[in-house]
Amino acid sequence: MMDSVSVIVIGAGPSGISLAHTLKHKLGFNDFTFYDKLDGPGGTWRQNTYPGVGCDVPTLLYSFSFNQNPNWSKELCEGPEILECEFDSILPLKYKPTEIIGLDMEDTVDKFDLRKHMQFGVECTSASWNSQGFWEINLVDTKTQVKYTRTPLYSYLQSVVSLSLGRSNLLEWRNLVVRFFHTARWNHHFDYSGKRLAVIGNGCSAAQVVPAISQKAGYVKQYARSAQWYHERPNRPFTSFEKWCLGNIPLWERYLRLRLFLTSDSLVATYLPGPAAEKVRAKAESGARQYIYQTAPKEYHKFLVPDFPLGCKRRIFDPNYLESLHRSNVELAPVGIDHIDETGITGTDGVRTEFDAIMLATGFDVQKFIVPMEVYGKDGKALSQQWLESRGAQAYMGVYVHNFPNFGLLFGPNTFPAHNSVLFASEVQVEYLARTLLAPIIDHRISSLEVKSTSENQWVNALQTELKGSVFEAGCSNWYINPHGRNSASWPGYASTYWKETLKPQVGVFNRVYRSKFWIGNTVWRWIRTTKKESYFMLLLSLAGFMWHRKSVSAHQLPFIYRKIVS
Numbered sequence: 054m055m056d057s058v059s060v061i062v063i064g065a066g067p068s069g070i071s072l073a074h075t076l077k078h079k080l081g082f083n084d085f086t087f088y089d090k091l092d093g094p095g096g097t098w099r100q101n102t103y104p105g106v107g108c109d110v111p112t113l114l115y116s117f118s119f120n121q122n123p124n125w126s127k128e129l130c131e132g133p134e135i136l137e138c139e140f141d142s143i144l145p146l147k148y149k150p151t152e153i154i155g156l157d158m159e160d161t162v163d164k165f166d167l168r169k170h171m172q173f174g175v176e177c178t179s180a181s182w183n184s185q186g187f188w189e190i191n192l193v194d195t196k197t198q199v200k201y202t203r204t205p206l207y208s209y210l211q212s213v214v215s216l217s218l219g220r221s222n223l224l225e226w227r228n229l230v231v232r233f234f235h236t237a238r239w240n241h242h243f244d245y246s247g248k249r250l251a252v253i254g255n256g257c258s259a260a261q262v263v264p265a266i267s268q269k270a271g272y273v274k275q276y277a278r279s280a281q282w283y284h285e286r287p288n289r290p291f292t293s294f295e296k297w298c299l300g301n302i303p304l305w306e307r308y309l310r311l312r313l314f315l316t317s318d319s320l321v322a323t324y325l326p327g328p329a330a331e332k333v334r335a336k337a338e339s340g341a342r343q344y345i346y347q348t349a350p351k352e353y354h355k356f357l358v359p360d361f362p363l364g365c366k367r368r369i370f371d372p373n374y375l376e377s378l379h380r381s382n383v384e385l386a387p388v389g390i391d392h393i394d395e396t397g398i399t400g401t402d403g404v405r406t407e408f409d410a411i412m413l414a415t416g417f418d419v420q421k422f423i424v425p426m427e428v429y430g431k432d433g434k435a436l437s438q439q440w441l442e443s444r445g446a447q448a449y450m451g452v453y454v455h456n457f458p459n460f461g462l463l464f465g466p467n468t469f470p471a472h473n474s475v476l477f478a479s480e481v482q483v484e485y486l487a488r489t490l491l492a493p494i495i496d497h498r499i500s501s502l503e504v505k506s507t508s509e510n511q512w513v514n515a516l517q518t519e520l521k522g523s524v525f526e527a528g529c530s531n532w533y534i535n536p537h538g539r540n541s542a543s544w545p546g547y548a549s550t551y552w553k554e555t556l557k558p559q560v561g562v563f564n565r566v567y568r569s570k571f572w573i574g575n576t577v578w579r580w581i582r583t584t585k586k587e588s589y590f591m592l593l594l595s596l597a598g599f600m601w602h603r604k605s606v607s608a609h610q611l612p613f614i615y616r617k618i619v620s
């Protein structure tokens with residue numbers, strides 16, 4: 054039996070919010086429901102509340118294009134400001150009310166009336182395409198554990214990555230006396246002031262958490278197995294005048310955003326194969342090396358400077374991490390972990406250290422999309438099995454997977470832009486989905502859409518060929534490359550190229566089941582309903598201008614004016 058829900062989306066993170074905005078305001082469609090296992094919107098920014106959490110892409114760029122915010126406090130904002138969360142009492146990063154004027158995730162959801170479409174505390178456990186050609190979505194209420202099923206006309210599932218617990222298997226969980234948590238599950242009930250803390254890992258999260266916690270902790274020992282490239286990260290607060298300009302000068306924020314976008318995108322040149330890229334990379338490496346030598350304590354220089362090319366691991370724009378290594382209560386141990394016992398850690402150097410708490414800054418299992426839920430396609434095959442057979446996650450344009458009709462992914466395989474904002478990539482995917490799947494279904498033009506397996510494979514193979522020789526494959530251990538040796542995470546080139554790719558006509562790529570001959574009427578009606586008043590005003594203004602121009606220019610003048618324009 055079909056119920057009234059027509060679109061189901063799993064996940065109300067930034068990508069989901071962007072999709073909700075498009076469904077409601079660009080497509081004029083209201084028959085959709087979002088389910089998220091968290092207690093509110095924001096995804097990553099709701100889950101990652103560790104001290105120091107923040108954005109490493111300028112926030113003017115890492116923000117929704119449809120809800121520009123002139124009140125960002127600084128160039129690179131911290132997590133609470135991005136989320137506008139209500140954890141003030143437990144988060145170490147407190148903002149005065151005046152500083153949280155702009156807001157982002159929460160504000161966007163309310164401003165565009167999206168909250169009523171969202172149900173929180175509901176987890177999707179599995180989904181399957183049934184024999185009648187509909188999705189069946191199995192859900193569980195995370196509080197009551199009540200299980201139920203929803204059958205939308207078509208489904209949309211958002212990609213999700215899982216935590217990487219990496220080296221945590223080296224411990225005996227049951228006997229643990231020390232506190233132990235991942236940075237993405239920060240225990241705010243634990244007061245770490247004056248305590249002895251271990252941080253395992255040295256990626257982006259560790260670089261943020263070490264300088265933040267070492268301000269209050271008694272002792273912080275960081276276990277790091279390999280080096281990273283660090284760059285300076287100036288982070289200037291915006292002045293009141295700058296905020297005024299952002300809010301009051303038309304298109305000023307758009308202009309700055311575009312400038313930031315182009316600058317970020319140009320950094321991709323350092324990652325590409327070939328001698329030209331190597332030259333650019335050598336220059337960037339020299340700058341980073343200098344920065345490390347100038348900022349970090351001398352005793353760590355040898356370990357800190359990598360022997361792999363810049364970009365092979367995600368580069369770190371330093372949030373005062375190297376500076377914090379000078380603190381007397383901070384120790385960087387360039388060793389792995391042999392084992393963890395009840396009260397301490399023994400490193401691979403044989404040194405055992407006692408701790409009050411162990412923090413895993415081991416990142417995320419970026420290769421695992423939409424886990425732990427399982428999705429079953431047309432022939433009953435699980436997506437995880439299909440992806441095992443293809444030697445890693447893959448999707449046409451990072452969005453569509455064969456055997457899975459009326460199903461799309463956001464922030465899916467190979468859509469991670471090297472230096473640019475993930476929100477840009479997500480918004481591009483939302484637009485692409487709206488055009489290829491959602492609008493045609495809403496207009497009753499089609500009842501189903503599925504990418505052809507050959508199109509998917511050809512697209513993915515071409516992309517993998519492009520990735521060959523890129524810096525991601527330079528041999529360091531990184532989260533881009535999966536156990537089969539394939540890179541299922543990175544987009545190989547410029548973020549703008551991905552956008553252009555979505556605009557190309559997609560001829561012969563999809564199998565479509567057509568529905569109504571009269572769809573064009575629905576499309577026109579949708580356009581009429583969703584076109585903004587300002588657009589009608591501009592259209593009327595242009596028409597009036599055209600009429601006035603025709604009236605004021607007599608017929609015999611026209612050829613002369615025409616000649617003047619074209620000359």
Ligand SMILES: Cc1cc2nc3c(=O)[nH]c(=O)nc-3n(C[C@H](O)[C@H](O)[C@H](O)COP(=O)(O)OP(=O)(O)OC[C@H]3O[C@@H](n4cnc5c(N)ncnc54)[C@H](O)[C@@H]3O)c2cc1C
Pocket residue numbers: 063064065066067068069088089090091095096097098101106107108109110115175176177178211212213214258424425426463464473474475476479
């Ligand atoms: C600490 C940190 C800092 C980052 N900084 C940047 C940055 O500076 N710039 C940048 O571009 N990117 C950054 N990123 C990447 C960031 O993840 C993306 O920018 C963004 O969050 C992607 O949004 P999303 O909505 O696709 O996924 P997410 O934010 O992960 O949201 C997914 C949502 O789906 C929900 N969900 C998952 N599974 C289920 C299920 N089975 N049932 C119900 N709900 C489910 C989750 O609860 C979550 O709310 C950062 C990531 C982290 C972890």
